[in-house]
Amino acid sequence: MLRVRKLLKGAVAGILLVQFALMLVMSVSGGLHHDLHVDADHADHHCEVTLFNSGALDGVPPPLSAPLPAPALALPEVLPPAGLAAVTATHLLGGVLAQSPPRAP
DSSP states (O other), X not given: OHHXXXXXXXXXXXXXHHHHHHHXXXXXXXXXHHHHOTTTTSTTOOOHHHHHHXXXXXXXXXXXXXXXXXXXXXXXXXXXXXXXXXXOOGGGTSOGGGGSOOOOO
């Protein structure tokens, strides 16, 4: 099973290497690119070769912006009654390390 897996990895790597080499050859040779793509000379033609020639292979288009959703439920702020003092939960203020054991000397 391990041998088959190694063979499959090698085959995929070889196919990708051949595909990349073919793309490099087509980016240098406009005639070969035109033979494979009839519309290669049009301005609106986009393929791997034109992206490589323009230097845009590693660029990612920005994500589409969407409006933020409205809050599902808006609750009013609740104040403590007049005779009681407000208590702050100090164990929530320190983060994760507030609950950690003390360090050894």
